Amino acid sequence: MSLSEIHSLDHAVLLCTRMAETTAFYRDVLRLPVEIERENWISFRIGATLLSLRPRGPWSVCDDGPRMPGSAAMQLAFRVPPAAVASCHAELVSQGVPILRGPTDLPQWGHRTLFFRDPEDNILEIYAEI
Numbered sequence: 230m231s232l233s234e235i236h237s238l239d240h241a242v243l244l245c246t247r248m249a250e251t252t253a254f255y256r257d258v259l260r261l262p263v264e265i266e267r268e269n270w271i272s273f274r275i276g277a278t279l280l281s282l283r284p285r286g287p288w289s290v291c292d293d294g295p296r297m298p299g300s301a302a303m304q305l306a307f308r309v310p311p312a313a314v315a316s317c318h319a320e321l322v323s324q325g326v327p328i329l330r331g332p333t334d335l336p337q338w339g340h341r342t343l344f345f346r347d348p349e350d351n352i353l354e355i356y357a358e359i
Contacts, residue, residue: 239278243303243349244285244293250348251282252326263354275307304352311357314341318355321345336359 245251252271255261261273261280272281296302309317312313314332321328321343329344329352342356 237277240281241278241303241305242281242283243347243351244296244332245282245349246296248282248284248286249350254348255280255282257320258321258326270350275353299350301346301350304354306354306356309355311341311359314355314357318343 230323232325243251248269255273256263256271261275264274264279265272265281270281270283272279285296287293318328318332326345329346330342332341332343334341339358340356341359342354344352344354347353
């Protein structure tokens with residue numbers, strides 16, 4: 230076995246300074262199903278992948294260090310069917326989520342996209358292959 234055996238990304242962890250607000254965003258706004266919920270930890274199931282949230286700071290492996298205010302730590306992209314980009318946009322707007330860029334075709338990427346931020350300032354993209 231070696232590093233060449235890596236073939237998928239099964240789990241991503243977002244480091245949070247606003248844990249309660251970020252949990253509510255992914256659970257209540259994006260309506261992602263909760264798979265695991267513990268003190269200072271929550272995991273959402275998205276297809277074959279787990280997206281987990283935990284507080285930023287010292288923990289058993291290392292200290293995450295401070296977050297730079299106003300900067301994104303990550304961009305997450307969620308794929309949907311082409312017709313869903315517009316309906317996702319409408320749902321986000323109706324829930325008061327600030328939109329960075331509304332539904333836009335990006336022919337060079339073969340995508341229709343929509344961009345917004347989570348409470349941690351991570352950039353989120355909903356996209357469809359076109």
